[in-house]
Amino acid sequence: MTRVIYAKxxxxxxxxxxxxxxxxxxxxxxxxxxxFVYLHVHSEHGTFSHHLLIPLxxxxxxxxxxxxxxxxxxxxxxxxxxxxxxxxxxxxxxVLIVVIGSLWIMSNLNYRMMxxxxxxxxxxxxxxxx
Amino acid sequence: xxxPEAESKxxxxxxxxxxxxxxxxxxxFATFAVLRNNTYGGPGGDELFxxxxxxxxxxxxxxxxxxxxxxxxxxxxxxxKQVLFWFALTFLLGVAFLGLELSEFHRLAAEGxxxxxxxxxxxxxxxxxxxxxxxxxxxxxxxxxxYKTARRGLTxxxxxxxxxxxxxxxxxxxxxxxxxxxxxxIGAL
Numbered sequence: 001m002t003r004v005i006y007a008k009x010x011x012x013x014x015x016x017x018x019x020x021x022x023x024x025x026x027x028x029x030x031x032x033x034x035x036f037v038y039l040h041v042h043s044e045h046g047t048f049s050h051h052l053l054i055p056l057x058x059x060x061x062x063x064x065x066x067x068x069x070x071x072x073x074x075x076x077x078x079x080x081x082x083x084x085x086x087x088x089x090x091x092x093x094x095v096l097i098v099v100i101g102s103l104w105i106m107s108n109l110n111y112r113m114m115x116x117x118x119x120x121x122x123x124x125x126x127x128x129x130x
Numbered sequence: 131x132x133x134p135e136a137e138s139k140x141x142x143x144x145x146x147x148x149x150x151x152x153x154x155x156x157x158x159f160a161t162f163a164v165l166r167n168n169t170y171g172g173p174g175g176d177e178l179f180x181x182x183x184x185x186x187x188x189x190x191x192x193x194x195x196x197x198x199x200x201x202x203x204x205x206x207x208x209x210x211k212q213v214l215f216w217f218a219l220t221f222l223l224g225v226a227f228l229g230l231e232l233s234e235f236h237r238l239a240a241e242g243x244x245x246x247x248x249x250x251x252x253x254x255x256x257x258x259x260x261x262x263x264x265x266x267x268x269x270x271x272x273x274x275x276x277y278k279t280a281r282r283g284l285t286x287x288x289x290x291x292x293x294x295x296x297x298x299x300x301x302x303x304x305x306x307x308x309x310x311x312x313x314x315x316i317g318a319l
Contacts (some may be wrong), residue, residue: 019199026192030310034185037315041181050319061311065304072199072300078138084145091149095156102160 014074022071026064033060137290144294148301151264155305158257162313168249175250175317178243184314187230188306194223195303202296205289210279213292217276220299224269231262254313261309264302271295 036056040047048056069075069088078084167174201216235255238244245255275295279288 014199014203016200016203019196019203022199023192023196026307027189030185030188030192030307033311033315034181037318038181041176041318053319054316057311057315061307064307068195068300068304068307072195072303073297083142087142087146087149091152094153098153098156099160099163103163106164 014071018071018074022067025067025071029060029064029067033057137286140290141293141297144297148297151301155257155260155308158253158260159308159312162253162257165249165253166317170248170250172248172251173243175254175313176319178238179314179318181314181318183230183234184310187227188310190223190227190230191303191306194220194227195300197223198296198299202293205284205292208284210284213279213284214276217272217279217292221269221272221276224265224272224299228262228265228269231258231265235259257313258309261302261305264298264305268295268299268302271298 033056036047036053040053047053075088076082076085197216198220201213201220204212204216235258238251243251245252272295275288275292279292282288
């Protein structure tokens with residue numbers, strides 16, 4: 001009896017169709033990102049500039065994140081109140097603050113510390129002690 | 131723990147654990163992103179990684195995530211035989227993934243590019259092996275759950291734990307997408 005209730009309760013969560021579509025979409029997104037990088041590395045002059053390729057790869061990864069959250073982890077399909085979704089949103093905010101914040105602070109630090117060897121040598125020479 | 135409300139509370143608790151694990155991985159990703167170019171005169175990602183090799187790893191883990199989902203479908207339909215089949219397949223794919231990862235670590239270390247070589251490699255090994263440790267824990271858990279399912283069948287408790295295990299496994303696949311994209315693909319540019 002309990003298993004019947006449980007099965008009903010979870011029934012809205014996933015079906016063969018959602019798993020298959022999630023799987024196919026994930027493979028397509030993975031291969032697309034791979035193909036862009038592979039072609040770029042193996043062509044003589046490169047295909048696109050890094051300024052274009054890096055955001056493109058990140059966007060494809062985030063797209064796959066959404067695909068898997070939706071089709072494999074069934075986010076957004078729970079009944080209200082949506083505690084799982086709220087915990088996820090909170091985690092995403094923390095993740096973004098940690099990652100973007102670290103990159104921002106460290107690149108700013110590098111800039112101010114003139115961390116490239118040429119710049120440091122130039123600075124030392126300008127001090128006249130060498 | 132037989133009523134649906136208690137079940138859903140238990141799953142939410144496990145979900146919150148997964149979200150804290152996200153934060154752990156985020157700090158390791160941030161460390162890697164900051165130290166990415168600090169190679170200390172050593173080789174960078176473009177010289178070290180083999181893209182087809184990493185693609186193989188990625189597709190194996192993705193397939194195991196899919197077979198794990200099919201295992202959960204069978205669990206909800208109450209077919210013990212199918213559950214054991216799909217989870218055994220997931221287990222084998224997981225072992226194959228872990229084997230490939232360890233062989234890559236071995237190759238890098240044998241070439242003298244271990245975690246002591248540079249800041250970039252320290253960050254790389256910390257991030258990727260933390261994921262590998264999670265995979266190892268997931269495999270152990272999966273072995274235990276297959277044993278319990280084989281012995282006692284698909285009881286409510288077993289199905290609940292299998293659901294948590296599948297959430298854990300899908301989560302590790304999501305983390306790997308970012309390792310694949312940020313560490314390997316962007317690193318190869």
